Structures are given as structure tokens and as C-alpha cells.
Amino acid sequence: MKISDLVRESDVPLATVKFYIREGLLPAGDATGARRAEYDERHLSRLRLIRSLTVVAGLPLSRTKSILDTIDHPDGDMYETLGRAISALAADPHADAHSAHGARYAEDALAALGDEYHASDARMEAFTQLGEALRAAAVCGLSIDAELIRSYGHHAMEIARAEFTRMPPAPEAAVEYSILGTVLYEPVIAALRRLAHQNLAADLR
Amino acid sequence: MKISDLVRESDVPLATVKFYIREGLLPAGDATGARRAEYDERHLSRLRLIRSLTVVAGLPLSRTKSILDTIDHPDGDMYETLGRAISALAADPHADAHSAHGARYAEDALAALGDEYHASDARMEAFTQLGEALRAAAVCGLSIDAELIRSYGHHAMEIARAEFTRMPPAPEAAVEYSILGTVLYEPVIAALRRLAHQNLAADLR
Numbered sequence: 001m002k003i004s005d006l007v008r009e010s011d012v013p014l015a016t017v018k019f020y021i022r023e024g025l026l027p028a029g030d031a032t033g034a035r036r037a038e039y040d041e042r043h044l045s046r047l048r049l050i051r052s053l054t055v056v057a058g059l060p061l062s063r064t065k066s067i068l069d070t071i072d073h074p075d076g077d078m079y080e081t082l083g084r085a086i087s088a089l090a091a092d093p094h095a096d097a098h099s100a101h102g103a104r105y106a107e108d109a110l111a112a113l114g115d116e117y118h119a120s121d122a123r124m125e126a127f128t129q130l131g132e133a134l135r136a137a138a139v140c141g142l143s144i145d146a147e148l149i150r151s152y153g154h155h156a157m158e159i160a161r162a163e164f165t166r167m168p169p170a171p172e173a174a175v176e177y178s179i180l181g182t183v184l185y186e187p188v189i190a191a192l193r194r195l196a197h198q199n200l201a202a203d204l205r
Numbered sequence: 206m207k208i209s210d211l212v213r214e215s216d217v218p219l220a221t222v223k224f225y226i227r228e229g230l231l232p233a234g235d236a237t238g239a240r241r242a243e244y245d246e247r248h249l250s251r252l253r254l255i256r257s258l259t260v261v262a263g264l265p266l267s268r269t270k271s272i273l274d275t276i277d278h279p280d281g282d283m284y285e286t287l288g289r290a291i292s293a294l295a296a297d298p299h300a301d302a303h304s305a306h307g308a309r310y311a312e313d314a315l316a317a318l319g320d321e322y323h324a325s326d327a328r329m330e331a332f333t334q335l336g337e338a339l340r341a342a343a344v345c346g347l348s349i350d351a352e353l354i355r356s357y358g359h360h361a362m363e364i365a366r367a368e369f370t371r372m373p374p375a376p377e378a379a380v381e382y383s384i385l386g387t388v389l390y391e392p393v394i395a396a397l398r399r400l401a402h403q404n405l406a407a408d409l410r
Binding site for chain 1: 360393
């Protein structure tokens with residue numbers, strides 16, 4: 001298809017499509033003339049993915065690029081690839097600098113969680129993020145008690161197990177599923193929790 | 206305390222503190238002279254809150270301001286205030302424009318969820334966000350089947366119930382708890398789910 005078809009099919013403006021190509025997020029089309037190039041379904045699906053990561057998941061371009069790179073170059077096994085994707089999703093890219101502060105919170109949480117998170121260690125990217133998130137809540141006067149952490153941890157693990165049973169068997173598809181599932185399903189879970197809050201508040205009226 | 210003490214205590218640079226005051230996120234101190242002002246604990250806790258919302262939750266300044274406004278002016282009951290806060294947290298502030306597309310996904314999800322979300326309706330802010338999040342996943346080829354939606358919905362409701370039992374009884378404290386809990390606990394739950402994924406991937410090695 002021509003670039004104009006790509007624009008129409010994706011509903012992404014031409015200037016934005018060209019910007020993504022310049023920034024290396026979207027591969028250029030195959031040149032078919034001095035000023036013409038041909039695009040295909042892969043460009044369209046990549047474009048939809050970029051829009052979902054930036055507009056829906058609210059990720060900045062730099063992190064979107066890291067995630068696309070991880071999908072395109074899944075070096076190592078699932079564990080390593082997932083770690084790189086999680087790292088690219090960090091809310092605060094400088095979190096490592098404070099990780100000594102957050103680590104204590106994450107360790108306390110893991111102690112409360114017990115055996116359910118038996119493989120966790122401080123080198124896991126999500127461990128750092130957990131510590132930072134717990135620290136931020138504590139700093140704002142909203143410390144999370146051990147019982148609530150156990151509830152969160154249990155339900156998060158149940159969700160993760162349900163997701164793992166849906167993992168595609170082919171390794172490349174599995175990597176893409178786990179990375180995109182982390183990014184794209186998180187807003188679904190967050191929206192359901194917010195909807196649950198609104199339901200409970202409606203019941204109080 | 207002087208502004209220099211506020212900077213030291215909060216670990217936020219002076220230029221940033223002044224920027225927050227100019228932007229109306231942080232109230233100015235009480236003037237004690239032509240070029241001096243006095244700050245107190247409320248300034249310090251507000252500053253920590255701004256940092257958590259922007260740096261940890263990754264919210265842009267405009268949305269951080271909306272959330273602070275909602276906390277400062279909790280008009281209406283819990284249900285209305287929570288709705289305004291959830292609206293301020295929308296990943297895509299223009300989501301209303303597409304809501305007709307997302308609504309179908311949200312309605313299908315609610316049909317799968319059954320009675321557990323009996324109070325939901327299409328005017329709920331979280332309903333729109335759920336539709337947008339489901340649509341984004343579907344557009345990227347990662348549609349969520351009814352069984353996984355039921356699992357998500359059930360665990361999200363269990364989490365929300367555990368949180369509601371911790372709501373402070375005073376109305377103003379309850380509003381602040383529910384708004385901050387939405388913002389600050391979401392990254393904790395997301396981090397635990399990512400940690401659960403890393404645990405399950407580690408078990409596969």
C-alpha cells in the first residue's frame with residue numbers, strides 16, 4: 001500500500017508517520033521510485049502498536065523505542081527478555097539511584113508475601129520498582145500494611161498464573177505476548193480496579 | 206522553615222520548588238519580609254506528594270494539578286469526587302472522542318463479569334478507560350478472552366474490597382485516601398504483577 005493508504009488505515013496523521021520513520025520506530029517502506037515507497041501489513045500493525053504504547057499506555061517515545069527494540073531483538077531466554085522489557089517500563093528511569101532507599105520496603109514486602117514469591121531477588125527489575133512504589137506511598141503517608149500487601153501479592157500472582165496459561169508456545173510469540181501483555185493489560189487491570197472502586201462508592205450512596 | 210530548609214528536607218531542587226509555586230501546585234510561603242517567606246510541614250508534605258505523582262506515578266503536571274485540585278476541593282460525595290480523580294488519571298485526555306469505539310469492548314467485558322460489577326454504567330469514568338484499554342489490546346492483536354476478563358475483574362474487586370475496609374472514617378481523609386490510593390497503589394500492584402511474571406519465568410528456566 002502507499003503511505004496515504006497507511007495513513008487512512010491507521011488513522012495516524014502523515015506527519016506523525018514520517019516522524020516515527022525518522023525516529024526509527026517504524027521501518028521505512030520499500031522504495032519503488034524516487035519519491036515513492038510501498039508499505040504492508042507489518043507497517044500497519046507496528047504503527048498500531050506504537051500508538052497503543054504512546055497514547056494508551058502513555059509511554060514516552062524513548063521507552064516505546066526500548067520496548068520495540070526488545071521485541072525485535074529478543075536475546076536470551078524469556079526471563080532475561082522480560083527483565084529488559086520491565087526495565088524499559090520503569091516510571092522513573094533514574095530509580096536505580098534511589099534503589100537503596102526502596103530496597104528496604106521491597107524486602108519487607110517480600111517477607112510478608114512468604115513462599116508465593118520464592119524466586120524473587122533484589123536484582124529483578126520489578127523488585128526495584130516495587131520498592132520505589134512502596135516508598136512513594138509511605139512518603140505520602142499511605143504506607144501499605146503487611147495484610148494488604150499479602151492481598152495484593154496473592155491476587156497479582158493469581159492474575160499472572162492465568163496469563164501464563166495463555167502464553168503462545170512459539171518462543172518469539174511468547175516474548176511478544178509477555179512484553180505486550182505487561183504493557184497493554186496493565187491499563188485493563190487498573191481500569192477494572194478503578195471501576196470496582198466506583199462500584200463500591202456507588203453502593204455507599 | 207526557610208525555603209532552603211524545604212529544599213534540604215524534600216531533596217527537591219530550589220528551581221523546581223519555585224517552579225511548582227509559580228505553577229500553583231505548591232502554595233507560596235507566608236511572607237516574613239521583602240524577599241523571605243516561611244514554610245511549614247504542609248508545604249513539605251505537599252511537595253512530597255507532587256514528586257510522587259509526577260516522578261513515581263509518571264503523571265504530567267497538568268494532571269497532577271487536577272488531582273491536587275480535587276483533593277483540595279472535594280465537592281460532592283465520595284462517588285463524585287472519585288469520578289473526578291479517575292478522570293484526571295486518564296492516560297488519554299482525549300479518550301472521550303473515541304469512547305464510542307471503546308464502549309462496545311467495555312460492555313462485552315461487563316457482560317462477562319456478571320453481577321460482581323452490578324453498579325457499573327457507561328457514564329462511569331473508569332468504564333470509558335476500561336473500553337479504551339481493551340480496545341488498545343485488541344488493536345494490537347492481544348484481545349482478552351471472557352475467562353481472563355473474569356479473572357481480572359474478580360481479583361480487582363477483591364483488591365478494591367480490601368482497600369475499602371481501610372478507608373479512614375472522616376470524609377476529607379477518605380477522599381484523600383481514595384484518590385491517593387488509586388494513584389499510589391496502582392504502581393505497587395503493577396510491580397507485584399511484574400514480579401510475579403519474573404517469578405514464573407524464573408521457574409521455567
